[in-house]
Amino acid sequence: MKSLSTALVAGTILWTAGAADARPDARAMTCAETQALIQSRHAAVLTTGPDTYDRFVRQFGNECDWPEVPMSVAVPTMTVRAASTAARNRSSTSPVE
Numbered sequence: 001m002k003s004l005s006t007a008l009v010a011g012t013i014l015w016t017a018g019a020a021d022a023r024p025d026a027r028a029m030t031c032a033e034t035q036a037l038i039q040s041r042h043a044a045v046l047t048t049g050p051d052t053y054d055r056f057v058r059q060f061g062n063e064c065d066w067p068e069v070p071m072s073v074a075v076p077t078m079t080v081r082a083a084s085t086a087a088r089n090r091s092s093t094s095p096v097e
Contacts, residue, residue, distance in 0.1 A: 023046065024037060026046040026048055026075050027076055031079050034075055034077050038056050042058055043061075043063045055088070056073070057088070058070075068090060070088070071090040073088045
C-alpha cells in the first residue's frame with residue numbers, strides 16, 4: 001500500500017510539472033499574435049531573448065499596482081524587430097527610460 005501511495009504522489013508531481021504552461025516566446029510570434037495574447041490575458045510574461053523575459057500588460061487596464069503606471073514599450077517579435085505591442089509597469093515616480 002505504501003508503494004502505491006508513493007507512486008501516486010510521484011505521478012501527480014510529474015503530471016503537474018508537464019502540464020505547466022511554458023512561457024510564450026515573443027520572438028516566435030507575430031506582432032498581432034503577441035498583441036492578441038496580451039489583450040486576452042490582460043498581462044503575460046513573455047520570453048524576449050535567450051536569457052531574458054519580462055511581464056507585459058495591456059495599455060488601458062488596471063494590471064499595475066499603485067504607484068506603477070503602464071508605459072508603452074516595444075517588444076521584439078518574429079515579424080518586427082521591435083513592435084509596439086504592449087505596456088510594461090513602471091513606477092510613476094521613476095524617470096522614463
